[in-house]
Structures are given as structure tokens and as C-alpha cells.
Amino acid sequence: MNDTATIRLLLVDDEASLREPLADYLVRQGFVVEQAADAAAARSLLLGEAPDLVLLDIMMPGEDGLSLCRHLVESREIPVIFLTARGEATDRIVGLEIGADDYVVKPFEPRELVARIRSVLRRASRPAPAAEDDAHYLFEDWRLDPLKRKLTDPDGALVPISTAEFRLLRAFLDHPRAVLDRDRLLDMVQGREAHLFDRAVDNQVSRLRRKIEEDSRNPHFIQTVRGGGYRFAADVRRVAQDQG
């Protein structure tokens, strides 16, 4: 993306000591940045030209970040990245559940924040995902909850997978029994995580196998297709969250 000059960011944080240097930094990186010290100021700024993305502190006096985020996602469809001082898992999940696109935990590396901004915008520019997006995937009693990114095995035990593994598995589950070559997989797996590009698809596949295959040397689900790539060799069903 070379046209960062046209990217407009809204930075909402009550701490001027962080907000101002961060805005300066982002401007130096080529973004156009507007600042708001609280949710009320942010709402009035939003009446004007809508920003491309909002950077939002969770803990603010008055209306908090979560509430403003809900408004932004539901009525404005503007991508949101949370800036949070809390690092606990519940906060992360709550943030993602109400529709934030990503979060960074303070103190963060400014470069990482920029990478995530670009990554979220790249995803936002793609066609909107299908409506059944949050329906669970079921394959041979395994279950993947795409919203919470939770994979559970046939016994119902949670199987922790990384974001990259989640994207890879989802790509497979969206195309069961189809042969997917490495380029295609890489293309589908590209997400907000920039470091994913450096990592070979093969490596990710072998990690995913380690987690879902009984014997990863003799895989049952993710089979290698000679000269072609990989194929997911099981049937996949989609069910609404509370079913099945």
C-alpha cells in the first residue's frame, strides 16, 4: 500500500502523554491522524468525514472503549483496533466478540501497531465474508468456532492453536476434499499477522497436524498431495453456534 497518505486514523485515548507522541509517530509513518481524548469527542469527530480505522483505548473515563466500539462496528462499520493496558484473556475475547478487528497490549511496539493497522485495512478492503461466518465447523466430531477461534476435539477438550494455524485450518475447512497448493493456501491464510509471510506453509501444516492428527506421520485429515499441495480429507458441516 503506497497510498498511506489517504489513510485516515482516529486515535481515541484519554492519556495525552501517550496519545500525542503516538499521533506524531503515526503521522511520520504517513497516516492522517485525528485525536480524541474521550468517547464524546470521538463521536463528534465521527460526525465529519469517517476515518478508515479507529484506534481505541478500552479504559477511559465516561463512555468506555468497548461501548464506543460497539457503536462503531454496528452502525458505522469502521474497523477498530483496541489499545489495552489489560492483557488478560477475557478482555481480549470480549474485545474481539463485540467486533473489534484486533488489539494491541500496552506498551506495544509502534512498528507492530503499524503492521496491524495495515493488516486490518487489507482485510477490510476485501469483500465482506459470507453471512454464515460465525457458524461452527464440524468435522468428525471436531468443532471449530470461527468467532472465538476455538478448536475442540471429539471429547470436547480445547485444542490450542495459533492464529496462523486457525487460518490454515479454516482454509481447509472451507474447501474440504479439494487440493490446495501452497500459493493458494498462503493467499487464503494471509491475515493481519505480517510475520506469517515469512513462514513456510509446510511448517504451519506440520504444526497443525501435530495438534489434530492422531499420528502426524500418517495424517488422517490433512493429506499431502504429491506435487500439488494439501487436501482436507474429511466431510465438513456448518452449524449455528448453539447447535450440534
Add this chain to the structure above:
Amino acid sequence: MRLWPRSLLGQMLLAVAAVLLLAQAISATLLWRAAEARREAAVMNAAAFSLVVRGRDGREERALRTPPRRPDDSFVRALRIERSPAFAPLPGDVADAERAEALRAMVESHGVAVSDLAVFVRPLASDPYLATRPRLRARLLRGGGDRPRLLVAALKAQGAQEWAVARVLIPVRQRGVLGSILFQTLVIYLLLVGLHFLLLRRITRPLAALTARTESFARDRNADGQLEARGPHDVRRLIAAHNAMEARIAALLDEKDVMLGAIGHDLKTPLAALRVRIESVEDEAERAKMAAGIEDITRSLDDILSLARVGRASEAPERVDLAALTASVVEEFEDMGDPVTLGPTVRAARPVHITWLRRGLRNLIANAVRYGGAADVSLTREGGHLVLRVEDRGPGIAPGRIADMMEPFTRGEASRNRETGGAGLGLTLARAIAEQHGGELALANRDGGGLRAEIRLPAG
């Protein structure tokens, strides 16, 4: 076998049984002695009556010929007076001087001048006089139990030419006495036990519930689901006091969480600001040092906040596949280019606080990489435990310092400076996390050098 019960209920019931048995034994002895005294008096009175009233002359002999109306009654069991010029004991007779003395006193008090008086106890079957009265003998033998005996009292009054010999059947002891006492004791005991059981249960049940509650509170420090005060007043007060204490502790812990959250927030925001500001430092080496410094502070802050919060997990534990969890932590290190290898793992799921357990394992691996240069990680099942094992080939720990290493703010070598990072809380936190999951952290030096750190969790 353990005879002394441990529970309050058991001890109370045993004590009640012991005291009751003692009381019953005393009263039974008294009863028995009273019965004995009565029996003795009856026999002696009968003997004295015979000798005094009928023994003086022969005029009442006729009246005695009528058979006793109630043959079992000892009072009328005085048999006919036998008169003989001489009296000598038979071979089976047992002289009873004590009774003779008593009888002499009784007879003399009725105005009989005694010249000579002898008393013997004789088996009924061997009495020659009764042998001449076979029907009476048979009846007495039948009604008198196994070994009926006669009291034979021979009196020679002063001036009399003949001995008057009176015979009194000594009634056999009643055999049902002991049995009825035992039966009585048993009935009373059962009633008392029943009542005690009902009463004590009103105490012990709330106490048992309180014990369970205290244990669960000690485990999760969650003040929800407090006990309702029930049982006797004393127990109610105990439960109420316990609930108040729980609420206070929970409130203190909540305050601590809020305070730590505030500290975390207040420190992390300026750190974030600082981290952004150093991006404008021109000198790249200088900037890298500053960034590392900030990262170091951040890590220490995280460790301290975590240590204060561990055990107060806000989420319920989730069943997690530990093999996948172990692999995912190892992969984080692989991504950073650290030489961490994943050894054998077993598929095993158990409820865990996933964020915490990851963190504990991460701390152990980071330690191994820091001090040993590389780490081998495995997950095995040993007996009832799942063992997350991290091994290195570093210098290990001096044997005497292994326990110290798990204390807060302790580092492997005193000389190591902050270059190695962290606040020295890695192992402390790992231990707290292991304990949070009902397990333990074990550190041991390996044969051939290096350290083995294990988080041992009871298999879910």
C-alpha cells in the same frame, strides 16, 4: 483396627455407651444384692419360724400335713419338723456357722432357750427325710431348678430331749436377672443413641458442610455460594462468622485486584508513551537499548502483577488438550529462533486455566534457554500425574539452593545482572501456577549436568 472413633458423632456415641454401661452395671449390682438379701432373709425367717412356732412341741404337726398351697413360694417351703434324739451331719453337708449364729439370735429373740443349734446346707437329693416322701421330693426337685439345696437347721432347746430339725428349701437364684438387665441396657442405649444421633447430626452436618466450604474457599477464594446458617445456635454463629470472614477476605482480594489493575494501567500507559517516544531517537543502537529496557520493565511488571493475581483466575478452567498446548508453547519459541525441541507427548486433556498454564510452561522454557542455551520439552503420564517436563544442559542449580530458586526475586547466579531479564519471578510464578492447578513444580539436577523442571499435575 482403630477402636477410638475420630468423628465427633462416633466419640459421643462411644462415651454415651460407656457411661450408660457403667450406670447399668452399678444399678444391676445393687438390684442383685437386694435380691440376694431378700432371699436370704426369706430362708432364715422360714427356718426360724419352723423352729420357734412348730419346733416347740408337736401340736402343729397336723396343720403341716396339708400340702403348701404355693409350692414355689419359699416362705411356705418349710418342711415338716423332724424330731430325733440325735443329730449328725451327712457327708455332703456344708456347715454354715454364720447362718447358725444369725438363726440362734432370731430364735432366742422369740424366747426359746437354745442349748445347741447347727445349720447345714445340704443337696436336696441326698436328704434322707425327703427320701421317705417321694412325691414331695419329686415336686421340689422339679420346681427347684438344677441343683436345689436345703437349709437344714437343727435345734436342741434347753431341757428338750430331742433335736428339732427344720428343712427349708433354698430358692435357686433367678437366672433371668442378668439377661433382663442387658436387655434393658440395650433398649435404653438404642434410644439414647437414636436421640444423640439426631441431635449430633444437627451439629455435625453443618460442621461438615462448613469444612467442605472452607476447603473450597481456600482453593478458589470465591465468596459466592456461601453456606446458610443452620443447626444449633452455636453452629449458626460459627457459620455466620465464617461467612463474614469469607466476605472480608474476598473483598480484600477484590480490592487488591482493582489496585493492581490500576497500578498496571497507570504504569503501562506511560511505558507505552515512552516506547513511542524513543522511536524518534536517531541513534539506532541507543534506541534498541531503550526499547530493551522498556521491555524488561514491562516483563517484570507483568510477572509481579501475575504473581499477585494467580489463583484468582476470573475464568473457569477449561478442558484443554495438554499435548497441543505444549506444542503451541514450544512453537512460540521456535518462531523466535530459540533452540527448543518438542519430545514425546501424550494426548491428555484436563481442566486448566489455559493462559496461566501456558505462562508457567513458557517461564520454564525461557529459563532453560537462558541458562542452558536450549530446552527439551515433553509431556508424559506418570502414574496419576501428567508431567510437563523441561530439560536443559546448563549449569543446573547447586543442590542446596533448589528450594530457594522458587522463592520470589531469586536468580540463578548472584552475579548475573538484569541482562538476563525478568524480575526473578519466573520459577515462583511457575510454582504458583502449578499449585493453582492442584499440582506442583519439581526442580532437579540431571545426571550429566543440567536442570530438569517439571510441572506435575494430577491427571484430570
